[in-house]
Amino acid sequence: MDPELLTVFKLPFAEQQSFFKDKLNIPTRKWDDLWKDQHAKGFMVAGAYKADLLADFRSAVDKAVAKGTTLEKFRKDFDNIVAKHGWSYNGSRNWRSEIIYSTNVRQAYNAGRWAQLTDPEQLEVLPYLTYKHGDSKHPRPHHLAWDGITLPHDDPWWNDHFPQNGWGCKCRVYGSTKKEYEAAKAAGKGEAPPSPIDPATGEPIGIDKGFGFNIGKAWQEQTHDILAGKLASWPADIGAAAMKEMSIPARKVIEENYEAFLAKTITADKPAGEFAMLGALTETEITFLDAKGKKPDSAGLVIGDKIIVGAKAARHELAGDALTDNEWKNLPAAVHPAERVLYDKTDGNILFVMPSEDEPRNIKVTVKTDFYEKKLKQKINSVRSVFKVGASALDDRTRYEVIR
Numbered sequence: 194m195d196p197e198l199l200t201v202f203k204l205p206f207a208e209q210q211s212f213f214k215d216k217l218n219i220p221t222r223k224w225d226d227l228w229k230d231q232h233a234k235g236f237m238v239a240g241a242y243k244a245d246l247l248a249d250f251r252s253a254v255d256k257a258v259a260k261g262t263t264l265e266k267f268r269k270d271f272d273n274i275v276a277k278h279g280w281s282y283n284g285s286r287n288w289r290s291e292i293i294y295s296t297n298v299r300q301a302y303n304a305g306r307w308a309q310l311t312d313p314e315q316l317e318v319l320p321y322l323t324y325k326h327g328d329s330k331h332p333r334p335h336h337l338a339w340d341g342i343t344l345p346h347d348d349p350w351w352n353d354h355f356p357q358n359g360w361g362c363k364c365r366v367y368g369s370t371k372k373e374y375e376a377a378k379a380a381g382k383g384e385a386p387p388s389p390i391d392p393a394t395g396e397p398i399g400i401d402k403g404f405g406f407n408i409g410k411a412w413q414e415q416t417h418d419i420l421a422g423k424l425a426s427w428p429a430d431i432g433a434a435a436m437k438e439m440s441i442p443a444r445k446v447i448e449e450n451y452e453a454f455l456a457k458t459i460t461a462d463k464p465a466g467e468f469a470m471l472g473a474l475t476e477t478e479i480t481f482l483d484a485k486g487k488k489p490d491s492a493g494l495v496i497g498d499k500i501i502v503g504a505k506a507a508r509h510e511l512a513g514d515a516l517t518d519n520e521w522k523n524l525p526a527a528v529h530p531a532e533r534v535l536y537d538k539t540d541g542n543i544l545f546v547m548p549s550e551d552e553p554r555n556i557k558v559t560v561k562t563d564f565y566e567k568k569l570k571q572k573i574n575s576v577r578s579v580f581k582v583g584a585s586a587l588d589d590r591t592r593y594e595v596i597r
Contacts, residue, residue: 211305218247220434226427229403230411233304238293239283242431246278254297267294295361300408303356303365307409310368311346319368322346323377324354327363335399336364342386343369343377350385352407359401424470424493425573429479432492436473436529447472448525455501455521464499466568471496471576472529474562478543481596482562487541489562489574494528496576497566505578514581517550524579528558534596535587542577543596546587553584 219227219235220242227235236254241247253270256262271290274280282289309315310322326332326340336358344350356364369377377383388397396405424432447470454469471494474482482488499505501521509515516524531545537559545558557580564575587593 211308218244218251220244220247220431222428222431225403226431229406230408232300233408233411236297241280242434243278244434244437246274246280249274249277250293254293257294257298258301264291264294292360296357299357299363304409304412306366307355307407308413310366311409315368316346319370320346321369321371321374322348322351323367323369323373325365325367327356327365329361329363333359333362333399336362339364339386339399341377341380341382343374343382344385345374348385350388352410353388353397353400353405355407355409357404357408358399359404362401362404424473425491425495425571427491427493429474429489429492430476433474433476433479436492437476444472444525444529447529451496451525452522454498458498458501459518459521461498461502464497464503467498468495468566468569470494471525471558474543474574475530477597478534481536482543485536485541487562490572491574493574494560494576495566495569495573496579497568500576500579509580512580514554516556516579516581520550520556524556524558527556531558533587536594536596538592538594543574544587544593549581551581554581555584555587556580557582557587 216233216236219237221227221237221239222242224237224239226239227237236247236251238247238250241250253267253274256270257267268287268290271293272286275282284292310319321343322345324339324342326337329336339354342350351366355366356362358364374383390396391398391400394400394402394405396402424436451469451471454467458465458467473492473494474489479488479492506515527547528545531547533546535544535546536542537544541562543560543562545560547556547558549556557578558576559578560574561577562574563572564577565572566575
């Protein structure tokens with residue numbers, strides 16, 4: 194293990210530990226299930242999509258970050274976790290364990306360093322940042338060329354060039370004075386170098402695919418909004434597990450976004466073709482559908498504005514079974530998790546059933562899984578109708594099968 198890396202791991206600091214503690218466990222199948230700055234809020238190990246497996250890895254990495262444990266000690270934890278869960282992974286044991294260890298701890302360090310370097314009191318003394326190559330045995334030409342680049346802390350170059358800039362990248366950044374900045378300018382190192390995009394990676398040349406972002410800025414600025422939004426595209430079991438893991442923050446984001454969507458929708462005369470996330474299928478529903486040979490592609494539940502305004506909504510108003518404004522507002526909280534969930538044997542739809550304000554009637558939310566929505570150009574679990582029904586309307590067990 195190289196001495197520089199050992200120093201990083203043996204000297205954990207408050208911001209470094211805080212970054213890692215802020216993360217949520219996100220089950221994934223592939224590394225890019227979380228993309229770029231989403232890694233600032235989500236802890237993942239590619240291929241670890243079981244909650245208990247991921248929790249054990251989280252505990253081991255947390256120990257490495259908080260206590261500065263060595264790679265060899267982490268490997269003992271890695272071996273124990275693999276044996277306990279019977280986990281099958283890609284690559285060799287040494288390579289995989291080092292990737293998990295070094296990437297997580299180094300990125301925690303980088304995020305913490307950004308917080309330190311951009312602290313207002315720090316900036317009064319060291320308002321510039323200097324890129325330092327990590328002295329790798331096999332230096333990357335571009336990273337080596339960036340050594341000594343000194344720029345203002347708010348220069349856009351740091352948005353995608355603040356380390357880590359690739360797998361195994363050991364580059365770091367230090368604070369610098371105005372005098373040091375002037376010296377760098379005199380040496381031709383005081384301006385951001387050109388950053389053409391590599392068409393093969395979509396990143397500035399010299400940066401590995403998926404690393405073209407500032408981990409520290411992402412940690413400071415990002416909410417759980419992006420993670421919640423992934424529910425519409427993640428595989429169903431991954432999305433359900435993620436929703437369960439980040440239930441409170443994800444539901445808060447979903448509810449806030451839905452509330453803004455609803456406020457705009459109910460004041461409109463007609464649908465504008467907009468959509469919002471309403472919630473997610475749980476592992477119970479996905480397991481049930483899988484047994485039926487109908488496992489959906491994703492877990493997210495999506496509602497369009499045409500369900501709330503327009504011809505269909507007008508029909509329910511006329512029939513007297515439309516929701517009140519307050520019931521529409523509270524729909525996300527009622528749907529996830531709903532009091533009752535049924536399977537309609539006639540069409541394969543999922544019905545979410547919950548009490549209405551005028552009991553004994555219930556609110557029925559009908560969802561068609563894997564519905565291809567042309568406007569979104571993708572398959573979604575689409576809310577097809579929302580209205581009130583009598584208390585006994587869904588009691589026919591020859592038609593409706595209880596999921597939960």
